[in-house]
Each structure stands twice: as C-alpha cells, then as structure tokens.
Amino acid sequence: MRLALIAHDEKKDDLIEFAQEYEDWLADAELMATGTTGKRLMEATDLDIERKESGPLGGDMQIGGEIAEKTCDGVIFMRDPLTAQPHEPDVSALLRICDVHDIPLATNLASARFLLEGLFDAAE
Numbered sequence: 001m002r003l004a005l006i007a008h009d010e011k012k013d014d015l016i017e018f019a020q021e022y023e024d025w026l027a028d029a030e031l032m033a034t035g036t037t038g039k040r041l042m043e044a045t046d047l048d049i050e051r052k053e054s055g056p057l058g059g060d061m062q063i064g065g066e067i068a069e070k071t072c073d074g075v076i077f078m079r080d081p082l083t084a085q086p087h088e089p090d091v092s093a094l095l096r097i098c099d100v101h102d103i104p105l106a107t108n109l110a111s112a113r114f115l116l117e118g119l120f121d122a123a124e
Ligand SMILES: O=C(CO)COP(=O)(O)O
Pocket: 006, 007, 008, 009, 033, 034, 035, 036, 037, 038, 053, 054, 055, 056, 059, 060, 091
C-alpha cells in the first residue's frame, strides 16, 4: 500500500501526533510526503518517507501525478481551512484528482483514522 501524507503548517503537529500514534501501521506502508511534511515526520518518527518537493514548489502536483498514474492508494492531507495558501490551485487540483480516480482522501484527523483503518482492513 502506498500512501501520501501532507499537512499545511498549522496542521503539521497534528499529523505528527497522528503518525506517532499509528507508526506501526504506517511502517507497513510505502510512504511519500510533500517536502517539509516529510522532513518533520522523519524527524519525529522512525518512518522512511519519500520526500517530494515542498507543497508551494509543486509537491502537491507531484502527488497528484502519482494518483493519475495509479501509484497512490490513499491521501491524508491535513489542510488548514483558516489560512490562505499561495498555491491554492495546486491544492484544489490534488483534491480533484483524488475524486477523478476515486482515491480515498482524508482532510482532517477524524477521517484520517477511518481512512487508515479502512485501508488496512481492506488489505487483510
Ligand atoms: O503546502 C503543502 C500542501 O499544500 C505542504 O507542503 P510542505 O509539506 O512542504 O509544507
């Protein structure tokens, strides 16, 4: 299973806490992340994560490309709904391409738990 992990700055601590809680599960998946998110996650856990570019520099689009190529099984994207992002069009494109290809997408902690537990259940 190949998963993408992404968090906007105000949500990075939440994603790190989530990754620490689910570290054993995540360790069984192939992980990729946008640049800064991946760096922070690897500093805070023992997870091995393929780092794409930082979000504002094209990282969301690289993950979107993986979805279009069908090489990504799920996306956990902790978005900050209260802060404008300079690369909002890239963010929207990533959400859209998940819908185009029917790829599970979680944009908050509560849904991230369902996504991870559901994908692992389905894989058993
Ligand atoms: O901006 C992001 C997603 O839109 C995340 O990018 P970083 O992980 O590089 O901060």
